[in-house]
Amino acid sequence: MSEQYASTGLVFDEPLLWEKGSKGRQGFSMPVRDVEKCPLDSDLEGDLPDLPDLSEPDVVRHYTRLSQWNFCVDTGMYPLGSCTMKYNPKVNEKYAALEGFAGAHPMVPSFLSQGVLKLMYDLEGVLREITGLDAVTLQPAAGAQGELAGMLVINAYHRAGNKKHSKILVPDTAHGTNPASASLCGYRPVSVKSNENGILSARAISEVMDEDTAGIMVTNPNTLGLFEENVSEIARIVHAKGGQVYCDGANMNAMMGVVDLGRTGIDVLHLNLHKTFSTPHGGGGPGAGPVCVKKHLEPFLPVPRIVLKDGVYEIDEEYPDSVGRLHSFYGNFGVMIRAYSYILTMGFAGLKKASQLAVLNANYIRTALEGDFYLPYDRFCMHECVFSDKFQREDKVITLDMAKRLIDFGFHPPTVYFPLVVDGAIMIEPTETESKETIDQFISACKAIAREAKENPTLLKDAPSKSKVKRLDETAAARRPCLLG
């Protein structure tokens, strides 16, 4: 087999949905009409919905063809930094589809929902165990909503103490969504620079932390894949000025069973069930972003909460200090089932091993590619490592070209141009579910691309060459947007 694992095959073009079908076709098994027609006021009745009429085989072929144009975890490695694209176990899908779960109505009294509520209650419990924090809400629907929930909790805590702040510290190595989440809470993000080792220094924090600052949003491990070694000292400084410490836990996959978040001095943490806990990304969601807090912040968590009273699980709204509700119902239960199944399948030892192997894979790649690509922070990394295109730029090859060329080798590109602190960043997170053979293939693909950059950069500029479409003109698409057909 050659170094390039991507090949071309028979891929079909497929028209847009409404270019198919014929009026009068039906792809749905319409229930028998067992009641009489009841006339509707003609003022209320709209035109017939302008949707195409298709048969079931029309629909199945259309979407099957579309699906074949997608790269996915089940087809290949996704070394996307800070996204944790690990394997999504099949058995999780089976449990999510169980009739008792899939058919659970959210508005019936809790005595009819005991199975669902027990699962949620127990999931909260295992997340407390994993993080070392005291209380959990499962309500946020994704990481960014978890961030918002965390910041709202901090905001409510300060308000309860009659304190008002205008600023929040956000390091330059934090996740991209952090500033937008903070600004929804009325906080102006103040950027803090990481030091020459790629982490925050206690001094940098003490220089900017003041009584008008609500706290800090720290991503740990940060987006350089480095553990914030000074996190406890930073927490002490922030607490001394009355602030709270929010930790973005999107990178939890580096820390299970290794780091006890409860001991690091942080007050709030969000998790991404669709990253660390193996639930599928679904092409961009749905996810789930539970929030874990220390005891003093529990009264402010979103309502409703799930409580256990005399052996019965109940939905409790009675938290007068709560930030309020964040979801139409109780959060993404369909996602929670999958995460719960994953955690029980792994057990504590399995989770710890997963984090260790995720970190092993990342350090192995770091060591193997150092020399071929510029490594701005040459230290032990956690679950991801960050290179840049500094060496290749001499040959006029940039990160984007190398990322696109990886597609021809059968790999999804890494996260690129993030974090912003590294010019032309290439952020690689292999995850623990990739085997040594796959990692070795990825490394040789990267080395081959580094060689091509010197010897035949055109190959990179023209990449990808094997995908269904070539590079698309995103600038023109944004200039004259065509969003509906």
Next chain:
Amino acid sequence: MRYLPHTDEDIRSMLEVVGVKCLDDLFPTVPESCQFIRENHIPGPFSEWELNDHMEVLAKKQSRSGNSRFIGAGSYEHYVPASVSSLLGRSEFVTPYTPYQPEISQGTLQAIYEYQTLVGRLLGMEVVNASLYDGASALAEALLMAVRITRKKRVAVSSAIHPHYRRVAETYLRPSGIEMVDLPYLENGRTDFTRCDPVEDLAAVAVQSPNFFGCIEDLKMICEYCDSNDLLSIVSFAEPLAYGLLKNPGSQGAHIVCGEGRSFGLPLWFGGPGLGMFACRKKYMRSMPGRLVGKAVDKDCKDGFVLTLATREQHIRREKATSNICTNSSHCALAAAVYMATVGGTGMRELATLNRDKSEYLKKELTKAGFKIPFDAPTFNEFVVKSPPGFEQTHRRLMEKGIVAGLPLASYYPELAGYYLLCVTETAGRNEMDELIREIRS
């Protein structure tokens, strides 16, 4: 562990390359004071068949609620065809990331472009985004968007919007100091939007249609009122199927339309994941939250699709972004698209009509059994009844039998003690409705 491919030999040789002796040595940067040393109480590891038993026991605890449910209240039970579930279960749709690399994500991108188009046609709107989390956050985002566009600090929100949606909107708006003014409902169950008149610094009026009571709002009048008072009109919804039959918000002049799309092809799942549908007029496109898929051409002039207008989004605009949303409900949007394709335009009208006719049947039979219809505005597949004395006990007795005879409204609207919200979709047969009536009479 079956998800971890490393053999001991793999680990040994990889550690050697990295230059450490054991896995624990990979963490020299984690200070001792942060290390995990406590005992833990996580159950497992479970084998696959042990876990089968455990999960089935939990799922079976749910079965008491049975199939005879006459409850919607924002979560409507609809039949999901096997072809839809089967397509949605394809790995190629389930396991990819957000389509930031368009060359290898054309499947998701075309499917979402088609979703945007189908939703646009159903709602009569010019621009639709790639999805938000759910109906509640979609309302919150719509209100924030209206405030951004108008730079005004108050919004008027109908008290007949789903109470959960209103609470979520409050959570989102409160920290920014945006004030929500409650619009009361009228005797006919519709919103009294004339109460906006004395309110200053008002950005928008938000109503839901059909509203929480199932009543169809007079959208034309509300949108015209907004236009003549320089306000943005926001139409929320919880049951998109209604627009298979009713005049859509776009045709009535709505500026922003936001709602819950879970009815289309997704299981109930205890209320989540949902699908936040979000649409607006073209002139407000650049103030819109969330991702958008647009047409593009590649180097060889071949048509394709990309994520576009990203400069509105958090990863580029940072704190000035139109929203903090990143992960959305993409797979749920796909579900809605596959469902709409399967049902079709003709089928959507037929299905919507059937939902309404069935609910009208139950409404009529309940009236015969001594219930009153307190709101006389027309309804779609859900309606409020005022129960005869003693129904509370009957309601509880039926619940024990697995029949849910509607949602008691008193905890949401204290003035509506003894009022119940009932829903009938295509999943309820006439025999089940007749049985409900028999039980009530007995």
